[in-house]
Amino acid sequence: MIILIFQVINHGISQTVMDRAVEVASDFFKLPSETKQEFASDDIRRPVRYGTSSKDGTRPSRAFLKHYAHPLSEWMKYWPEQPPTYREDMGKISAEVRRVALQLMEAILEGLGLGKDYQHEEFERGLQLLQVNCYPKEPESESAIGLAPHSDHGFLTILLASCPGLEVLDRSSDTWRVVQQPRHALHVHVGDYMEVLSNGRVKTVVHRAVLNPGEARISMASIHSFAMHEKVSVAKKLVDEQDPEKYKESSFSDFLDYLMSNADKKRMSFLESLRI
Ligand SMILES: O=C(O)CCC(=O)C(=O)O
Numbered sequence: 001m002i003i004l005i006f007q008v009i010n011h012g013i014s015q016t017v018m019d020r021a022v023e024v025a026s027d028f029f030k031l032p033s034e035t036k037q038e039f040a041s042d043d044i045r046r047p048v049r050y051g052t053s054s055k056d057g058t059r060p061s062r063a064f065l066k067h068y069a070h071p072l073s074e075w076m077k078y079w080p081e082q083p084p085t086y087r088e089d090m091g092k093i094s095a096e097v098r099r100v101a102l103q104l105m106e107a108i109l110e111g112l113g114l115g116k117d118y119q120h121e122e123f124e125r126g127l128q129l130l131q132v133n134c135y136p137k138e139p140e141s142e143s144a145i146g147l148a149p150h151s152d153h154g155f156l157t158i159l160l161a162s163c164p165g166l167e168v169l170d171r172s173s174d175t176w177r178v179v180q181q182p183r184h185a186l187h188v189h190v191g192d193y194m195e196v197l198s199n200g201r202v203k204t205v206v207h208r209a210v211l212n213p214g215e216a217r218i219s220m221a222s223i224h225s226f227a228m229h230e231k232v233s234v235a236k237k238l239v240d241e242q243d244p245e246k247y248k249e250s251s252f253s254d255f256l257d258y259l260m261s262n263a264d265k266k267r268m269s270f271l272e273s274l275r276i
């Protein structure tokens with residue numbers, strides 16, 4: 001079993017681009033509620049979506065803004081126009097992070113023995129979903145979860161955060177490990193589609209976010225997968241008699257359908273629903 005959680009430092013993204021993205025995200029969440037509510041929707045197929053979640057039903061534990069980021073020319077027109085530099089600053093970081101994601105993907109595919117150009121076209125025209133999160137400072141004497149345990153649906157998630165708060169599940173000891181987030185580092189982990197493509201050799205990473213006692217926290221998760229209707233399936237080279245195909249094929253659109261049909265049940269994760 002391969003665990004893929006790591007951090008990249010020599011990624012070539014300037015500190016200014018990273019800082020501006022975090023800053024503009026933080027400024028977005030400081031906007032008046034009415035401005036943010038314009039983006040509020042329960043329709044998960046909307047190109048931009050704002051929302052908040054709360055653990056105790058009163059105090060929000062997380063606010064989020066989700067939108068697509070690739071191709072930029074197609075999606076940027078839906079992005080917030082406030083703060084005034086939102087589109088420019090988020091556009092820059094999105095394009096840079098995507099470049100890093102494609103490079104990492106090639107290395108991972110090579111490591112799996114599939115060759116770096118495996119499904120190259122599909123990755124090139126793949127989706128990039130940006131999930132921008134804002135967590136309040138942890139209330140005194142109360143340790144609190146900002147985002148419940150989950151795995152991401154895509155192949156690869158690249159995460160940038162203003163301070164620590166991310167924890168990943170260590171499957172061998174069933175304990176949560178705190179992820180250090182040095183200033184210039186990008187945190188990388190794999191999602192459900194990497195487990196599918198690798199026929200289970202690589203495991204999806206279960207993670208959560210806890211509130212930081214010292215300060216409010218901004219995180220930006222960039223999730224990379226294939227285009228909306230492109231099916232992700234097990235790589236045939238990784239299937240043989242000992243290792244039969246373990247997952248059904250599915251697309252991002254199937255994932256959205258699953259979320260909608262399963263909105264209040266949440267008994268089974270999407271990945272579990274794909275197991276053969
Ligand atoms: O805020 C974090 O550290 C994690 C965010 C995350 O897991 C997500 O947006 O999917």
Ligand SMILES: [Fe+2]
Nearest residue numbers: 151152207221
């Ligand atoms: Fe996540």
